[in-house]
Amino acid sequence: MTKNNSKLGEFSFIEKITENFEIKNSESLLGIGDDSAMIESSKLNTLVSKDLLVEGIHFDLSYTPLMHLGYKSVIVNLSDIYAMNGIPKQIVVGIAISNRFKVDSIQELYKGIKLACEKYMIDLVGGDTTTSQSGLTISITVLGQVKKERVVKRSGAKKNDLIVVTGDLGAAYLGLQILKREKEIFLDNPDVQPKLEGYDYILQRQLKPEAPKKYFEILNEIGIIPTSMIDISDGLSSELLHISKSSKVSVKIYEDKIPIDYSVMNKATELNLNPIFCALNGGEDYELLFTIDQKEYSKLEKDPDFTIIGHITDKSEGNFFITNDNQAHELTAQGWDSLKSS
Numbered sequence: 001m002t003k004n005n006s007k008l009g010e011f012s013f014i015e016k017i018t019e020n021f022e023i024k025n026s027e028s029l030l031g032i033g034d035d036s037a038m039i040e041s042s043k044l045n046t047l048v049s050k051d052l053l054v055e056g057i058h059f060d061l062s063y064t065p066l067m068h069l070g071y072k073s074v075i076v077n078l079s080d081i082y083a084m085n086g087i088p089k090q091i092v093v094g095i096a097i098s099n100r101f102k103v104d105s106i107q108e109l110y111k112g113i114k115l116a117c118e119k120y121m122i123d124l125v126g127g128d129t130t131t132s133q134s135g136l137t138i139s140i141t142v143l144g145q146v147k148k149e150r151v152v153k154r155s156g157a158k159k160n161d162l163i164v165v166t167g168d169l170g171a172a173y174l175g176l177q178i179l180k181r182e183k184e185i186f187l188d189n190p191d192v193q194p195k196l197e198g199y200d201y202i203l204q205r206q207l208k209p210e211a212p213k214k215y216f217e218i219l220n221e222i223g224i225i226p227t228s229m230i231d232i233s234d235g236l237s238s239e240l241l242h243i244s245k246s247s248k249v250s251v252k253i254y255e256d257k258i259p260i261d262y263s264v265m266n267k268a269t270e271l272n273l274n275p276i277f278c279a280l281n282g283g284e285d286y287e288l289l290f291t292i293d294q295k296e297y298s299k300l301e302k303d304p305d306f307t308i309i310g311h312i313t314d315k316s317e318g319n320f321f322i323t324n325d326n327q328a329h330e331l332t333a334q335g336w337d338s339l340k341s342s
């Protein structure tokens, strides 16, 4: 710890925010309290990933409760490990805090971190704490494990593979639009209370997302190792383009196949947004996008958790989004380019 401006001494501050965290995995040999954590190595491969969240860029504390923020900052990291078909085990948490934050607020943040650690069986094994001139920054590194023959990269998709997504898309983005709308109304007139009733699902998807552990487990149970996989953090189209680029193939997806919750349909209309646009570009859904060999189809066809949205084509064909009126539009990171129809 360096230059913490809290009234508490350095040690008691870290002790206070990290008290009650228990080690759950036997491989976590040494956790918080020494110069470094120690993790037992095994025959499995170690996966490492980091996400950096900066106030004002990635989150807005005027509508994000700190406990939710703590929870979500862990989830976004776990999601990356599941997307490699691995199991997350440990996290290391770095925070930079300005003097506007009281110890209580950071304890709230850590309550959320703890909830996520308990739900997903993750050990918090260390971190670092420092001051910032303004705002809050949270940087989490996650460590996970995978058997080397089970790892799934972005680069393995083959021509004729089916493209699958888990859950439903677009809700987290819509939740964010509602929060932004209510913030604007509040800034214009602080006497108006935010109207958040009726938006439960989309708000929960934005403020308290879950990692795709359930889908990872189902895939294991039914014996499917995807040919390629990625988590949907930036939006379906952008992730599809990552798979296309890494795997040197093209993708073709169909508008009528995109899984969208009925509440997303309703609320998008209310906000004058196209629900398909939200699903393609929204991001932060933390669902899995993966490809499977066609012969695996029967293993997941009856499970509503999984939706086949299209298939992989030869690289030379280009990436396309087929609308309900059977028009092919080139898929771009912004969704689809309706001017470039072919």
Ligand code: ADP
Pocket: 001, 002, 010, 014, 018, 031, 032, 033, 034, 035, 036, 037, 093, 094, 095, 124, 125, 126, 127, 128, 129
């Ligand atoms: P050092 O000076 O060696 O970096 P610190 O005083 O920063 O040690 O940290 C003491 C212990 O507390 C270490 O085990 C470190 O990993 C842990 N730690 C420090 N800050 C955090 C934090 N924000 N969250 C979790 N653990 C932390």
Ligand code: MG
Pocket: 001, 002, 127, 128, 129
């Ligand atoms: Mg330190």
